[in-house]
Amino acid sequence: MQTKDINEQIKWAQINNDVLRSLENPRMAYWVAVGICVAMIACAVIGVGYVYTTGQGTLDLYWPDMWGTWIGTFIFWIGMSHSGTLLSAILHIVHADWRKPIYRFAEAMTTFSLMTAGLFPIIHLGRMWNLYWVIPYASDRGIWPNFRSPLVWDAFAIFTYLTSSALFLYIGMVPDLAICRDNARGWRKKLYTVLSLGWAGTDRQWRNFRKTYLLMACFLIPLAVSVHSIVSSDFAMSIMPGWHVTTFPPYFVAGALYSGCAAIITLFIILRYFFRFEEYMTIPILEKTCKLTFVIAMAWTYLNAIEFATVWYGPDQVDKELLINKFTGPYSPYFWAMLFFGSVMPFTLAFEKLRRHIPTMFVVSLFLNVGMWLERWMIVSPTLSLSYEPFAWKVVWPSIVQWAVVFGSFGWFGLLFLVFVKVFPSVSMYEVKEMVYHRRRAVVDDNAKALHRRSSDPQPAAEMPGA
Amino acid sequence: MSFKNILEDWARYRRTREDGGFHVYEHKWGMAIDLNKCIGCNACSVACYAENNLAVVGPERFAKNQVMHWMRIERYWDEPQLAQAVPASQYQENGGSFLPMLCQQCMAATCEPVCPVAATYHTPDGLNAQVYNRCVGSRYCSNNCPYRLRYFNWFSYYESSWPAPLHMQLNPDLTVRDKGVMEKCTFCVQRIRRAKDKAKMENRKLGDFEFQTACQQTCPTTAIVFGDLMDPETQVSKLWAAHQVELGKAEQDKENPELRGYRVFEALNTDPKIMYMERVREV
Amino acid sequence: MSKHRIMGLFSDFEQAFAAIAEIRAHQIPGVSVDDVTLKSPIEHPEIEEVLGERSSHVPKFTLMGATFGITFGFLFLASAQATFLVQPQGGKAVVPFPSNFVLTYEMLILFGVLFTLVSFLISARMLRRRDTLYSEMVSLDQVGVLLEVDEKNAQALKSLFQRHKVVDIREEVVR
Numbered sequence: 069m070q071t072k073d074i075n076e077q078i079k080w081a082q083i084n085n086d087v088l089r090s091l092e093n094p095r096m097a098y099w100v101a102v103g104i105c106v107a108m109i110a111c112a113v114i115g116v117g118y119v120y121t122t123g124q125g126t127l128d129l130y131w132p133d134m135w136g137t138w139i140g141t142f143i144f145w146i147g148m149s150h151s152g153t154l155l156s157a158i159l160h161i162v163h164a165d166w167r168k169p170i171y172r173f174a175e176a177m178t179t180f181s182l183m184t185a186g187l188f189p190i191i192h193l194g195r196m197w198n199l200y201w202v203i204p205y206a207s208d209r210g211i212w213p214n215f216r217s218p219l220v221w222d223a224f225a226i227f228t229y230l231t232s233s234a235l236f237l238y239i240g241m242v243p244d245l246a247i248c249r250d251n252a253r254g255w256r257k258k259l260y261t262v263l264s265l266g267w268a269g270t271d272r273q274w275r276n277f278r279k280t281y282l283l284m285a286c287f288l289i290p291l292a293v294s295v296h297s298i299v300s301s302d303f304a305m306s307i308m309p310g311w312h313v314t315t316f317p318p319y320f321v322a323g324a325l326y327s328g329c330a331a332i333i334t335l336f337i338i339l340r341y342f343f344r345f346e347e348y349m350t351i352p353i354l355e356k357t358c359k360l361t362f363v364i365a366m367a368w369t370y371l372n373a374i375e376f377a378t379v380w381y382g383p384d385q386v387d388k389e390l391l392i393n394k395f396t397g398p399y400s401p402y403f404w405a406m407l408f409f410g411s412v413m414p415f416t417l418a419f420e421k422l423r424r425h426i427p428t429m430f431v432v433s434l435f436l437n438v439g440m441w442l443e444r445w446m447i448v449s450p451t452l453s454l455s456y457e458p459f460a461w462k463v464v465w466p467s468i469v470q471w472a473v474v475f476g477s478f479g480w481f482g483l484l485f486l487v488f489v490k491v492f493p494s495v496s497m498y499e500v501k502e503m504v505y506h507r508r509r510a511v512v513d514d515n516a517k518a519l520h521r522r523s524s525d526p527q528p529a530a531e532m533p534g535a
Numbered sequence: 536m537s538f539k540n541i542l543e544d545w546a547r548y549r550r551t552r553e554d555g556g557f558h559v560y561e562h563k564w565g566m567a568i569d570l571n572k573c574i575g576c577n578a579c580s581v582a583c584y585a586e587n588n589l590a591v592v593g594p595e596r597f598a599k600n601q602v603m604h605w606m607r608i609e610r611y612w613d614e615p616q617l618a619q620a621v622p623a624s625q626y627q628e629n630g631g632s633f634l635p636m637l638c639q640q641c642m643a644a645t646c647e648p649v650c651p652v653a654a655t656y657h658t659p660d661g662l663n664a665q666v667y668n669r670c671v672g673s674r675y676c677s678n679n680c681p682y683r684l685r686y687f688n689w690f691s692y693y694e695s696s697w698p699a700p701l702h703m704q705l706n707p708d709l710t711v712r713d714k715g716v717m718e719k720c721t722f723c724v725q726r727i728r729r730a731k732d733k734a735k736m737e738n739r740k741l742g743d744f745e746f747q748t749a750c751q752q753t754c755p756t757t758a759i760v761f762g763d764l765m766d767p768e769t770q771v772s773k774l775w776a777a778h779q780v781e782l783g784k785a786e787q788d789k790e791n792p793e794l795r796g797y798r799v800f801e802a803l804n805t806d807p808k809i810m811y812m813e814r815v816r817e818v
Numbered sequence: 819m820s821k822h823r824i825m826g827l828f829s830d831f832e833q834a835f836a837a838i839a840e841i842r843a844h845q846i847p848g849v850s851v852d853d854v855t856l857k858s859p860i861e862h863p864e865i866e867e868v869l870g871e872r873s874s875h876v877p878k879f880t881l882m883g884a885t886f887g888i889t890f891g892f893l894f895l896a897s898a899q900a901t902f903l904v905q906p907q908g909g910k911a912v913v914p915f916p917s918n919f920v921l922t923y924e925m926l927i928l929f930g931v932l933f934t935l936v937s938f939l940i941s942a943r944m945l946r947r948r949d950t951l952y953s954e955m956v957s958l959d960q961v962g963v964l965l966e967v968d969e970k971n972a973q974a975l976k977s978l979f980q981r982h983k984v985v986d987i988r989e990e991v992v993r
Contacts, residue, residue, distance in 0.1 A: 080859060080959035123714040124672065125689025130600035132683045134674035194672015194687065194715025201652040201671055204898055210540075211653065211669070212898040214905055215917045219651035219673055224921050228928040235935055242944075243957075250954040265944040269956045270964075271869060274861040276942035279876040283934050291927045298920060306679045307645045307803060452678055456800060459609040459636070460683035462600045501959075502860045544903050653905050 073166045073352045074500070076507035083348075083504070087495045088251055090343040094490055097342065105483040112476020115469045116191050124194050128467035132460045133452040138192045139302075140445035141474045144327065145185030145481070146226070146299050147320070147440065151328025152178025152233065153292040156240070157285035165506065166356050168499040169348040172244075173339060173485075174332050175237040176494070180484040182230045184477050189222065191473065218301045225298040229291055236284050242267050242277070243498040259491075296321045303447065309387040310394075310451035315378075319371040326368045326410075327440035329361040333433035335485075337426055339494055348495050351424055358417045358429060361436070365414035372411070390454055398463045399450045402442050409439025562741075563642075563661035563782070564722050565764040565808035566751075567774040567796070568635055571815050572758035573608075575633035579750035579759065580606045583637075585704065586723060586749035588711045590692030601689045605720040606750050609634040632814055635759070637750070638663065638684045638720035639799070639807030642782060646676035646685060654717070661764075661808065662722055672715035681800050682807075685719045688712050722761070723748040743769040764808065780810045820991055822972040825951045825964040826979035827986040831858070834961040835868050837982040841965075842870075846974045849967055857952070857962035875941045876934060883933025884926050891925025892918060951988050960985060966992070 119126055129136045152175035159167040190196050202213050202223050213220045246267035249260035267273060297317035304316040313319075336357065340349040379387045394403050416422045416432050423429065453463045488494070583589060583606040590603050611632050644663045647655050654669035655676055665685075677685035691714040697705065705711060708725040712718055730746040743762050751759040762771035764782065775781070778796025779789040785804045787797075795812040828834040834856065842851040851870055862868070896913045899905065903912065939945055949964075956962050967975055976987055 084958055123690035124687070125596065125599075125601050125714075128599055129689070131602055131686060132600075132677070134677050134687060189673075192673070194674070194717075195670070196672075196715075198652075198671045201669070204894070210901060212902045212905070214648070214650055214653035215895060215899055215921060216648040216905075216910065216914060217651040217675065218649065219675060221917065221920050221924075223651070224924045228924045228931075231928065232931045235931060239935065239938070247957040250957045265939065266946050266948055267944065268948055268952050269857045269859060269962075271856040271858070271861075271865060271872070273942040273944070274858070274865075275872060276874045276876055276938055278861055279874045280934055280938040280942075283877065283880045284931060287927050287930050287934075291924075294920070294923060294927075298924075301920075302675075306649065306675075307681055307805075308678065455683070456681040456803075457636075457683045458611070459607070459634075464599050498860050505860060506863070541897060541900055544900055547903070648910065653902070656904055 070351050072350075073356075074169065074350060074503055074507065075347060076504050078347060078504050080501045080504070083497055083500050084247060084251070086345070086347065087493045087497050087500075088248065090345070090494060091248070091256075091490060091492075098486065098490070102483065102486055105479040105486060108476045108479020109483060110476075111472045112479065115472040115476065118469060119191070120196070124192075126467065127470045128464055129470075130462065130464045132455065132457075132462065133449050133464070135192070135448050135452060137445055137449075137466050137470050137474055138188050140448045141441070141477060142185050142188035142192075143299055143320070143444045143447075144441045145181045145188070145477065146296060147324030147327045147444070148331050148437075149178045149181035149185065149229070149233070149328065150292050150296060150321070150324035151181075151332050152176070152237075153288050154325055154328060155332065156236065157288040157292075160282070160285050161289070165503050166353050168503045169345075169350075169495050170332065170336060170353060170357070171499075172241070172496040173335055173489070173494045174328075175233065175240065176485065176488045176492070177328075177331060177335060178233045179230070179237050180481050180488070182226065182233060183484060184481045186226055186230065187477070187480070189219070189226075218298065218305045221298045222302065225295040229295045232284070232288055232291055236288055238263075239277075239284065240281060240496070241492060243269065244493045244496060247497055248493065256491075292324075293321055296324045303451075308451050308455050309384065309390045310379075310455075311447075313375055313378075315371055315375055319368070319375065322364060322368040322371050323440060323443060326361065326364045327437055329357060329364055330433045330436035330440070333357055333361065333429055334437070337430045337433075339489065343489075343494070345495060348500055351426075354426075354429065355420070355423045358423045361433075362414050362417040365410070365417070365436070369411040369414075372407075386456055390451065393454050394446065394450050397450070397454065399446060399453075403446050403450075406439050406442035406446055409435050410443060413439065559659060560661055560765060561659050562766075563764040563808065564640065564727065565661075565762065565771055565775070565782075565810070566722075566748075567760045567771050567810045567812065569758045569760075569812045570632065570634065571795075571812065572756040573633045573635060574756055575608050575610065575631075576755060577608050578753045578755060579635060580604055580608060582606075582749040582753035583720070586706055587721070588705050588709060590688075590696040592690075592692060593695070596689070601687075603686050603688075603692070603718075605684075605686065605718070606635060606637045609636055634799075634811070635750070636682060636684060636799075637809070638722075639682060639805065639809050640722060642806035642808065643804060645679045645681065645803075645805055649675045649679045651675065660724075660727065662724060662727075663719075664724070665717060665719055665721065667710060667712055667716050667718065670716045672717065674717065676717060681803055681805065685717055688714045688716050688718065690714050774812075775810055778810065778812065782806060782808070820969055821966050822969055823951060823964065823966045823990045823992055824972060824975055824979075825857070825953070825962050825988045826976075826984040827953055827955055827960045827962050827988075828982065829960055829985050831862055831961055833982045833984070834858075834963050837963055837979055837984075838868055840978055840982075845978060846967070846971050849965065849971060849975070853965055853967075855964040857956045857964060859957055859959055859961075876937045879937030880930055880934045884930040886933070887926035887929030888922055890929070891922040894925075895921055951990055953986070953988065955986070 127136065155167050155174040156171045190199055193199060202220060204212055242264055245260050245264035246269065249257060249264050252260055297320065300316040300320035303311035304313060306312060333354070336349055336354060339345055376391060379391045394400070413432060413435055416428065454461050587605060589605060592601055592603055611634065613632060640661065640663050642661065644657065647657060647663065651673055652669050652671050654666045656664055658664045672687070674687055677683070677687060693711045726746050726748065730741060734741045748761050751761045760771050760774060762769035764772050764775065766772060775796070778794045780787050780796040780798060783806060785802055796810045797813060798807050798810055801807060826837065828837070838851060838854055841849060841854060854869060856865070856869060895918055899913050951964060953962060965975060979987055
C-alpha cells in the first residue's frame with residue numbers, strides 16, 4: 069500500500085516525458101468526449117436562442133419564482149471555481165507540497181468554472197442585449213449602474229476573479245510552457261514560444277517569478293472569499309425569508325470549497341486514468357484531498373445546521389414556516405436529497421479503505437456535487453415560491469428549456485477543460501520536479517527508519533541516524 | 536459630468552440632507568382602502584387592465600402563474616368557524632375576506648436598491664417609479680418585494696393580447712411593454728402628470744379628488760381613497776390621522792387599539808403608503 | 819579585447835554550486851559571483867546562499883498597484899455616485915459605505931494583480947528574444963552557469979568548469 073505522496077527517485081527527465089506525452093495527438097476516446105460536450109453545448113445554444121427570441125417565459129419561470137434553476141446553477145459554477153484557489157493559493161502559502169502534482173488542473177477548473185458561471189447572468193436577463201448597462205461607463209446621459217445593487221458588485225467581483233484566476237493560471241504555467249516550447253514542433257512550437265514569454269530559467273527570472281506567484285496567491289485568497297461572499301449577498305442583502313441570513317457569506321464559501329474539492333476528486337480520477345498519471349496523482353494525494361473534502365463537508369454541514377437552528381429558535385414566523393415547508397412541502401424530496409448527499413455521503417470519505425478505492429471515490433464525488441447543485445437550487449426556489457405573501461405561494465417546476473441550458477453548461481465546461489488538457493500540461497512539471505528534489509534531499513527513508521522504530525525493535529547494526 | 540456638476544450636486548445634496556430627507560418632496564401620493572366596504576367585485580382590477588395597457592396572458596400562461604394583474608384582489612378564508620354555517624360558501628359573511636393589493640409605493644422601498652441598472656427609483660412625488668426603457672430584466676426587484684407586487688413581461692404579449700380591433704382600446708398615454716421588462720402599479724402616474732400639468736398651467740394647487748386613479752374611479756363602494764398625504768386637508772390624510780397611522784414608522788402606537796387602520800408588513804420597515812382599514816366583524 | 823559569453827551545463831545542482839563556490843572564492847581574477855547567471859529547471863531553495871542576496875522589485879509594484887486600486891476605485895465610484903443623484907437610494911446615503919467598501923476592495927485586488935504582473939514582466943526581463951546560449955537541457959534536468967568574461971579569462975573559466983564535471987560548454991564571442 070503506497071504511503072508516500074510521490075516516489076522521490078523519479079528522474080526529472082521522466083517527469084518531462086510523462087507529462088508531455090499527455091499532450092500528444094489524442095485517441096478516439098478524447099474525440100468522443102469532445103463530441104458529447106459539443107452536443108450538450110448545442111442543446112444549451114438552442115435553448116438560449118429560443119429564450120432570446122420568444123421570451124423568458126419559455127423557461128416556465130413564473131411569478132413569484134423569477135430566478136429558478138439558472139441562478140442556482142450560476143452560484144454552483146462560481147462555487148466550483150473556489151477549488152483552484154484553495155489548492156493553488158492556500159495550500160501554497162502553507163507549504164503543503166502534496167498539492168504540486170494536482171493544482172494545475174484545479175486552477176484550470178477555476179478559470180473555466182468562472183467562464184461558465186459568467187454566462188448565466190447574461191442569459192437570464194430579460195433584455196440581455198442591454199447587459200452593458202451594468203458596467204460603469206461614462207454614458208452621455210450621466211446614467212451609471214446602481215452601485216448599491218449586489219448584482220453590480222457581482223459584476224465587479226466576477227470580472228476581477230476571472231481576470232486574476234486566468235492570470236494566475238497563466239503565469240504559473242510559464243516555466244512549463246517553456247518546457248513545451250523546447251519539445252514541440254510546428255504550430256505548437258509557435259504557440260508555446262509566444263506564450264512562454266521568453267522564459268529561460270535564469271535565476272533572475274525564477275526569483276521574480278517566485279515573488280510574483282506568492283503575491284498573486286496572497287491576493288487570490290481574500291478575493292475568492294470576497295467573491296463568493298458578494299455572490300451570497302445577492303441573497304443576504306435582500307429582505308426575503310430564508311435569504312436575509314447573516315451566515316450566508318461563510319455558508320456559501322464553505323459550500324464553494326466543498327463542491328470545488330469534490331470536483332477536484334472527480335477530475336483527478338479521470339486524468340489519472342486517461343493520461344496514466346499514476347506516478348504523480350498518487351493514491352496518498354487522493355487520500356489527502358478526500359480528507360480535506362471531508363473536513364469542508366463537516367464545516368458546511370455545521371453552517372447548514374446553524375441556519376436551521378437560528379430560524380428554529382428565532383421569533384420570525386415566516387422564516388419558521390418556510391423552513392418547515394422546505395422539509396415537508398413540495399420541494400422536500402430535493403431538500404432531503406441535498407441533505408443526504410451533502411451531509412451523510414461525505415462520511416464515506418472518513419474510511420481509509422473507501423478513500424483508497426477509486427471507483428467509489430469517483431461516484432461519491434459526483435454525488436457530492438449533485439448535492440451541492442441541489443443546495444443552490446434549494447436556496448433560490450423555495451424562498452421565492454413560499455415567501456411573505458401567502459397569495460403568491462405557488463410552485464411550478466422548471467421547463468425543459470431550463471434543464472437544457474443547465475445541462476449544456478456542463479458541456480461548455482467540459483469542452484474548455486478538454487481543450488486545455490491537450491494543449492497545456494495538466495500536471496505542473498517544474499513543481500513536481502521541485503517536490504521530488506526536496507524529498508530526495510530530505511532522505512525520507514532514513515528518517516523513517518530512524519524515528520519510526522519502536523523501542524523493542526532490534527537495532528540494525530552499524531546504522532545511526534544522520535550517518 | 537464636469538467638476539462643476541459634482542460641486543453643484545454636492546451642494547444640492549447637502550441642502551436636502553438638512554431638510555430631513557434625501558428628497559424635496561412635492562407630494563406624497565397615498566391611499567386608504569376600507570376593507571369593510573370592499574366587496575371583492577374585481578372592478579378595480581379590470582379598470583387597471585384597461586387603463587394601463589395590461590396584457591391578458593391567456594389561460595395556459597395564467598395557470599403557470601405568469602400573471603400581469605397590477606391590482607389584484609386576494610381572497611382569504613380566515614374564519615373557518617363561520618364557514619360551517621353554510622358549507623362551501625363563497626360569501627364574505629361566512630369568513631372570506633378580500634384584500635386588494637397593489638404597489639404600496641413604499642417610502643423605503645426594498646425594490647429600489649437592488650436593481651443593477653437603476654431602473655427603479657423614488658420620484659419627488661413619493662412614487663416608486665419603474666423606468667421601462669432602462670430595465671434589463673434581472674428580476675431582482677420583484678424577488679425583493681415582500682408583497683410580490685412586481686410583474687414581469689415573460690413574453691411579448693402585444694403579439695397576442697390585443698388582436699385587431701381590440702388594439703384600439705389601448706391607452707395612448709402610456710407604453711405597451713415588450714418582453715423582458717418589469718412593471719407594476721404606478722398610481723396611474725399618467726393621470727397624475729396630466730392633472731399636475733393642468734394645475735401648473737392654470738397656476739394653482741392641485742385639489743383633492745381633482746383626478747382619480749382608475750381603481751378608485753371604478754370602485755362601486757368607494758372603498759379606495761387616493762390623495763396627497765402631504766396635504767393635511769385631503770380625505771386620505773384625514774383618514775390616516777383618524778386611524779392614527781403615520782408615515783416613517785415601523786410600528787404605530789395608537790391610543791385606541793380598536794382603530795382599524797394598519798399597513799401591510801410595516802414591521803419590515805418598508806414604510807408603505809397604503810393604509811388598509813380592517814373589516815369590522817361581529818364578535 | 820572581445821568578451822566571451824560562456825555557459826557550462828552541469829548534470830545537477832551540486833556540481834554547479836561547487837563551480838560557483840570557486841568563482842566566489844575569486845579563483846579567476848576580475849570575475850565575481852555577481853556576474854553569474856544560473857539557469858535551472860527549478861528554483862533551488864538555497865540559491866541566495868550560493869549567488870548572494872539579489873533583490874526583486876516586484877513587491878514594491880504590488881503595493882503601488884494596491885494603493886492605486888484603492889484610490890482610483892473609490893474616487894471613480896464616489897464621483898459616479900455623486901453625479902447620479904437620481905439613483906435609487908432606499909433611504910441610504912448617496913456614497914454608501916457597504917457598497918463602496920466591497921467595490922473598492924475588488925479594485926484593490928484587480929489593480930494589485932495587474933501591477934504585479936506587469937512588474938514581473940519587466941523585472942524578470944521577459945518578452946525578450948531568448949539568449950543564443952540557451953539550451954533545451956535546462957528545461958529538462960540540467961543546470962547552466964553563464965558568465966561573460968574577457969578573452970584572457972575564457973580558458974581559465976573553461977578549465978574551472980571542467981574540474982567540476984561539466985557536461986557541455988557553449989561559447990559565444992561578443993564584439
